Amino acid sequence: NAGVMQNPRHLVRRRGQEARLRCSPMKGHSHVYWYRQLPEEGLKFMVYLQKENIIDESGMPKERFSAEFPKEGPSILRIQQVVRGDSAAYFCASSSSTAARTAGELFFGEGSRLTVL
Amino acid sequence: GDSVTQMEGPVTLSEEAFLTINCTYTATGYPSLFWYVQYPGEGLQLLLKATKADDKGSNKGFEATYRKETTSFHLEKGSVQVSDSAVYFCALHTGGGNKLTFGTGTQLKVEL
Numbered sequence: 001n002a003g004v005m006q007n008p009r010h011l012v013r014r015r016g017q018e019a020r021l022r023c024s025p026m027k028g029h030s031h032v033y034w035y036r037q038l039p040e041e042g043l044k045f046m047v048y049l050q051k052e053n054i055i056d057e058s059g060m061p062k063e064r065f066s067a068e069f070p071k072e073g074p075s076i077l078r079i080q081q082v083v084r085g086d087s088a089a090y091f092c093a094s095s096s097s098t099a100a101r102t103a104g105e106l107f108f109g110e111g112s113r114l115t116v117l
Numbered sequence: 118g119d120s121v122t123q124m125e126g127p128v129t130l131s132e133e134a135f136l137t138i139n140c141t142y143t144a145t146g147y148p149s150l151f152w153y154v155q156y157p158g159e160g161l162q163l164l165l166k167a168t169k170a171d172d173k174g175s176n177k178g179f180e181a182t183y184r185k186e187t188t189s190f191h192l193e194k195g196s197v198q199v200s201d202s203a204v205y206f207c208a209l210h211t212g213g214g215n216k217l218t219f220g221t222g223t224q225l226k227v228e229l
Contacts, residue, residue, distance in 0.1 A: 031215065033215060041221055042221040042222055043161075044219075048216060103210055104149050104166065105215055110160045
């Protein structure tokens, strides 16, 4: 079974460019979560999506950031007009359900490391 | 709001030493508590969990006990190995969905 697949693993962008990060959840998982890890900080929740729906985007910056999880294909985290402060590791996680007995049990990808020059 | 505080790293130990990584939390309601581990170059993996007070989670020789009175979930292992070198994250979950609140992570280095 393939795990959560993220690409690219490393991405370099200049200020003002766009960054697109992709995440394919584990087979059979329909819930996707994006987290951001800034240097010297823990992982911060950004957004939770199910197929074609954003369920919770309480951690997303109000501007320049967007996420989608289409019916077909991977989830995409998009950052427009990147700034140096966007440099971070972006982790995607997936789960098969939100049942109470497995609540909090996420499967993480290896992360995408964005560097903004 | 919810928060998790972990001891700062890196923690450097000799093989077979005893390990403790402290974790305390602040949460509304009754959280479930987790330890995740991130080996070099890999994504985070669930190590163990506890869902209610006095529960003990255990896996791969690691243990942590949910202490409501001290709001703590310290990670312990009696004898560490070089292969345990990784970053360890404490996390909590409250409410519905799978949204987790993480600590900053503690890097463990085990030397021969």
